[in-house]
Amino acid sequence: MSHKTSKFWLFAFPASLVILAGAYYIKIPSARKLIDDHTSLGHQLFGRFVHDTVIVEKVPAPEKPEDPYASLANQPNSGPGTKPVATPKVFNLQELAHDPAHWPRKVALKKATTFPAVVSGKVVGSLIAPVGAEANVKGIKDGKIAVEYQGGGAWLTVEDTDLVARAMAQ
Structure with a gap:
């Protein structure tokens, strides 16, 4: 009573997992990020099929003065001939x-x-x-x-x- 198993499933199951992972990689940006964070293989295999536009915006960090009051100490006292200091606009x-x-x-x-x-x-x-x-x-x-x-x-x-x-x- 020996039962022979088909060798088809030996390759079909892993192949279906690769196809499913590829579909997720191509269609879902969060899945793409997760895969790319762990391996570059996803981008190598499926990256050419991704057609969304990705724009990376890098904003440099503003320089912080060492002493915020140092610039105020060098300014002359306000008087009749001085111009008022412009205050920066604050977003609310x-x-x-x-x-x-x-x-x-x-x-x-x-x-x-x-x-x-x-x-x-x-x-x-x-x-x-x-x-x-x-x-x-x-x-x-x-x-x-x-x-x-x-x-x-x-x-x-x-x-x-x-x-x-x-x-x-x-």
């Missing part, structure tokens, strides 16, 4: 939330974001907006920004957009 999200007239109309996304895909007012799936895509600002509440991208909406954190830069520029 709560003040901006209460004043829709000062909201920027659009913001750029700093990370790829999933939005519902909407056709004729009905949700038919989802889509991923790439880094740098512009979305319409629809609201600001509880420290988050309501944005709309191609008919679908999402709530994002301020850090996920360039809202601060656009609001400060106005």
Whole structure:
């Protein structure tokens, strides 16, 4: 009563795992990041099939003065002939939330974001907006920004957009 097993499954199972991993790598940015953090093999095998735009934005850290009051000590006392020192503009999200007239109309996304895909007012799936895509600002509440991208909406954190830069520029 010996039972012979097929050698087909010896190769089919590992091959199906590689195909599944490839599909996740190509379609899901978070899976791609996870795989790339552990090995470069995923990028070598499937990287040419990835067609989303990735923009890496590096912001240099501002230089910190050693003594913030040292520059004030060298300034002459204010008097009739001195000019007032300009104070830097400070961003306040709560003040901006209460004043829709000062909201920027659009913001750029700093990370790829999933939005519902909407056709004729009905949700038919989802889509991923790439880094740098512009979305319409629809609201600001509880420290988050309501944005709309191609008919679908999402709530994002301020850090996920360039809202601060656009609001400060106005």
